[in-house]
Amino acid sequence: MASTQVGGTTAQRPRTHGGGGAHSRARDWAEIQERMLVPLYQAVYDRLEVGPATSLLGLGCRSGLALLLAAERGAQVSGAEPETELRELAQGRGLPVSADGYEAHGERTATALPRTAHSLVTVFDQLPGTEDPAPLMAEAARRTLRGGQVVLAGWGPPERCESASVLDVAHRRAHRGAGRAPSAPFALSRPGALEALLAGAALRPAGSGLVSCPFAYADLESAVRGMLSTGLYRTAVEDSGQAVVAKELEEALQPYVRPDASVRMANVFRYVVGDKLR
Template structure:
């Protein structure tokens, strides 16, 4: 696996629960929520034939499950994750993950020369909560080799995502803290991702919609999983964890099944782009 040494590359993740607003948020992501996006990761890797010839950088890789799945296919993988707790969980999985793309690993790499650019850069989880999606895409572009590919992922149309009603708690309670709308679906509208690509000088090269059901053993796990996404951080700062968790429980009740488990059908969209310059 190659180490991450990408000057100027950052993984922007403002206002996330890994920073301590909800105790255990980072571990809840790794143990509960992260697996919900496995269908998305696998669909992208299959489409792009990720394998031994792939050098993959994950921006905002969180605790690293997407990187592990790519490594299982033989890819050289590395990541950037600014949140300390998430980064430590990724490193505990044996992954090479830096805080800002410029951290040296010395003898830990054991995988040849460090890379300053990669054949594939993925942005699976950053865009829905990013303060500046333009800056995120610019960072991804700068870390991509000429002829390489960038993958951006966003929520699908809200009418096809049952979690939209649950995410509305973040929208209603978060804006007073951030000074801007908390809008996980802002980039789901037609043409929004394409506009980001055009601004970065990237050429769209296909994409797709992937079903990613959110399934939890019980209501408590569902609340913890949703909180761990980081999208509720501003809501927690504004109203307190107890009140936000209570509203989440209420929003989740329609999706509780007879056995106590919780399931929400969701669709995610990914777009592949090529760097030709």
């Protein structure tokens, strides 16, 4: 199993803001941004006592750190990640991650079928910015064993997230034409929104939690690259250009730059647990 070391190594790189390519954004996510959500992953795993008896599927698992942490607890893990570059990074960590979440190791045989349902399905990173979460919820419910659980996560209340003002750059720089809309990361932060998604997928709400997930970066460049890697700025970059969005991000991040040049923003994430009863 690959190491779960999450320390960043980006401060010495040239000031490129990730270059704008999909491979660069995926690498920046894995090296800079992904570790910011470790408190969320660990809080969920602690609450649900994830361990050797757990079969876990991560939907939208990105480069797979959450899966690695579950595997360290003894869980059997697999993942689904639609973005090729992120999926390849997860596979490079030795994780069974595919585009659809079915494990595929060579030919499928009657005695070696891929697992189709799991005791725990997590949706940690895919909901923020998703225009229509209904198909994702239907898939999460379908892939959960009866008696199993689904976990959804997203941003907490915007007034408790210092990154809210930085995420607003995505709205300001995204054009609203041709049926396209900028991402809305706080759309599911209102009370009851995540619970309503569970209910719509015939899952019974079974608890929730708030987790502090501060975003901390070595310097301003790392902060810009980390935020861009979230995917929430994709439309803004397409419409206004990488340089313009990066410049506005630098300006929005200025209030959070510390005397030692590091950047830190206090944030809260929320998760809900749903039981599959039938």
